Amino acid sequence: MLDLDALAKSFDGHVAVSEMTFNLQKGEVLGFLGQNGAGKSTTMRMVAGVLEPDMGDATINGISVTHDRREAQRQIGYLPEGAPLYRDMTPQTFLRFMADAHGLSKPERKNAIERVIADARIANVATQPISTLSKGYRRRVGLAGAILHDPPVLLLDEPTDGLDPIQKRAVRALIARMAPEKAIVISTHTLEEVPAMCNRVIVIDHGQVVADDTPEMLAESRPGGLEEAFMMLAGEREDQSV
Amino acid sequence: MIARLESTITGIKAAWRRELSAYFATPLAYVFIAIFLIVLGVFTWELSRFFDTGAADLGPFFYWHPWLYMLFMPALAMRLWADEVGAGTSELLLSLPVSLPGLVIGKLLAAWTVAGLALILTMPWWVTVNILGPADNAAIALSYFVSFLMAGGYLAIGAAVSALTRSSVLAFVSGVLVAFLLTAAGWPFVTSAVASVLGTSAGDAVAQFSFVTHFETAQRGVLELRGLVFFVGFMALCVALNTLFVSHKRSGAG
Ligand SMILES: Nc1ncnc2c1ncn2[C@@H]1O[C@H](COP(=O)(O)OP(=O)(O)OP(=O)(O)O)[C@@H](O)[C@H]1O
Numbered sequence: 001m002l003d004l005d006a007l008a009k010s011f012d013g014h015v016a017v018s019e020m021t022f023n024l025q026k027g028e029v030l031g032f033l034g035q036n037g038a039g040k041s042t043t044m045r046m047v048a049g050v051l052e053p054d055m056g057d058a059t060i061n062g063i064s065v066t067h068d069r070r071e072a073q074r075q076i077g078y079l080p081e082g083a084p085l086y087r088d089m090t091p092q093t094f095l096r097f098m099a100d101a102h103g104l105s106k107p108e109r110k111n112a113i114e115r116v117i118a119d120a121r122i123a124n125v126a127t128q129p130i131s132t133l134s135k136g137y138r139r140r141v142g143l144a145g146a147i148l149h150d151p152p153v154l155l156l157d158e159p160t161d162g163l164d165p166i167q168k169r170a171v172r173a174l175i176a177r178m179a180p181e182k183a184i185v186i187s188t189h190t191l192e193e194v195p196a197m198c199n200r201v202i203v204i205d206h207g208q209v210v211a212d213d214t215p216e217m218l219a220e221s222r223p224g225g226l227e228e229a230f231m232m233l234a235g236e237r238e239d240q241s242v
Numbered sequence: 243m244i245a246r247l248e249s250t251i252t253g254i255k256a257a258w259r260r261e262l263s264a265y266f267a268t269p270l271a272y273v274f275i276a277i278f279l280i281v282l283g284v285f286t287w288e289l290s291r292f293f294d295t296g297a298a299d300l301g302p303f304f305y306w307h308p309w310l311y312m313l314f315m316p317a318l319a320m321r322l323w324a325d326e327v328g329a330g331t332s333e334l335l336l337s338l339p340v341s342l343p344g345l346v347i348g349k350l351l352a353a354w355t356v357a358g359l360a361l362i363l364t365m366p367w368w369v370t371v372n373i374l375g376p377a378d379n380a381a382i383a384l385s386y387f388v389s390f391l392m393a394g395g396y397l398a399i400g401a402a403v404s405a406l407t408r409s410s411v412l413a414f415v416s417g418v419l420v421a422f423l424l425t426a427a428g429w430p431f432v433t434s435a436v437a438s439v440l441g442t443s444a445g446d447a448v449a450q451f452s453f454v455t456h457f458e459t460a461q462r463g464v465l466e467l468r469g470l471v472f473f474v475g476f477m478a479l480c481v482a483l484n485t486l487f488v489s490h491k492r493s494g495a496g
């Protein structure tokens with residue numbers, strides 16, 4: 001469903017992502033892990049059509065993001081890191097804007113907005129300015145915007161960052177409910193939630209894939225479990241360079 | 243081709259709605275319109291001695307339009323793109339399946355709508371001159387029309403410049419600077435200086451790039467195709483540059 005083919009990006013000669021290649025099938029929920037600066041967000045931005053890759057391509061159901069950006073973007077729901085939102089809008093007007101931008105017709109729009117307001121559990125704040133919402137609510141409004149057009153591929157950059165345990169669980173439940181019909185990429189720094197949320201893990205370091213496995217297999221690969229495995233994989237190269 | 247046009251129109255509509263609601267969600271549009279009306283009123287009344295002339299003429303009123311636009315339009319346009327980058331929402335915007343020119347035009351149209359509203363609210367001046375005596379209403383209507391076009395030109399500058407920075411203050415200052423150059427190019431002082439150094443044709447050429455030159459023609463009641471082409475072409479140029487500046491962000495420059 002989602003294919004990354006040797007995606008690469010450098011910033012001023014500094015390599016952020018190099019030859020990132022993997023593919024994702026329908027029903028897979030990928031935990032996309034790596035230490036700060038490993039290149040998770042840069043990879044997602046390229047797939048989302050926000051950033052042009054230096055080389056390589058990403059295709060969604062065979063549609064290339066570099067050749068047919070807009071058609072590919074229709075197939076993607078993207079929650080950027082930090083869930084940026086227009087603070088002057090309300091969740092309701094924000095979702096209306098997202099629906100307009102996706103070219104939804106009037107009845108589609110109404111249904112879609114009602115659906116995601118229920119899914120993201122933001123009904124009680126739907127007409128409140130976003131600037132007055134708590135971090136958790138904002139993140140959920142961003143999530144609602146990402147799933148509004150019911151895309152087959154979701155890219156969620158730290159969707160549970162800043163959420164309390166109850167909201168984290170709600171987001172996990174929402175993702176689990178959507179998972180069978182979609183391919184989902186989730187970046188996170190909270191390793192404990194990976195086994196609960198994901199059925200596949202890719203660890204990247206210095207812009208390259210260093211592990212690709214199920215959470216269970218990865219956890220079993222080291223006596224210390226997933227955290228130790230992550231430490232070894234993600235920290236390895238830095239140890240060498242120090 | 244059709245798909246591209248469709249996605250441009252989708253982008254225009256979405257961006258226009260969003261920006262217009264942003265102007266009126268905050269006091270910005272109201273404050274802008276109020277201050278614009280007051281300043282224009284004071285300038286026309288006090289500095290131009292509107293009633294002393296006793297003539298049913300809106301010349302003193304239109305005289306100030308370019309000079310006020312030079313300051314007010316960059317203020318109206320400054321946040322259009324600078325704020326997107328500042329708040330990180332450009333990330334969201336660039337992930338939408340719409341064409342970039344559509345977003346650029348939509349935002350510009352939203353600001354232009356607010357400017358048009360301000361202009362409509364100056365209509366009492368038009369009524370007043372008709373009370374004072376017989377007025378050349380055709381020339382006034384034409385002046386209003388070209389003034390609106392000119393406002394669009396100033397806004398297009400402000401919008402394009404705001405795509406170059408994440409600071410709306412910086413966008414405002416540089417917007418005013420560029421706007422000033424395009425206004426002052428029509429000053430007799432400037433054109434005669436250029437003419438004395440480079441020759442009369444050079445002076446005329448510089449004047450052709452000034453908003454004021456084309457606006458003054460309209461005030462005389464003369465509809466010049468050249469003037470219309472100038473403003474529309476100028477806006478198209480700014481929209482193209484604006485699109486270029488925004489698409490530059492896609493390649494990774496901030
Ligand atoms: N716009 C940019 N300009 C210059 N360098 C950048 C830019 N964006 C990212 N980088 C660099 O690219 C590398 C990868 O960054 P990226 O944001 O993708 O990491 P990440 O894995 O998402 O990290 P985090 O866990 O902190 O979110 C980092 O070294 C970062 O400094």
Ligand SMILES: [Mg+2]
Pocket residue numbers: 040041042081157
């Ligand atoms: Mg990141």
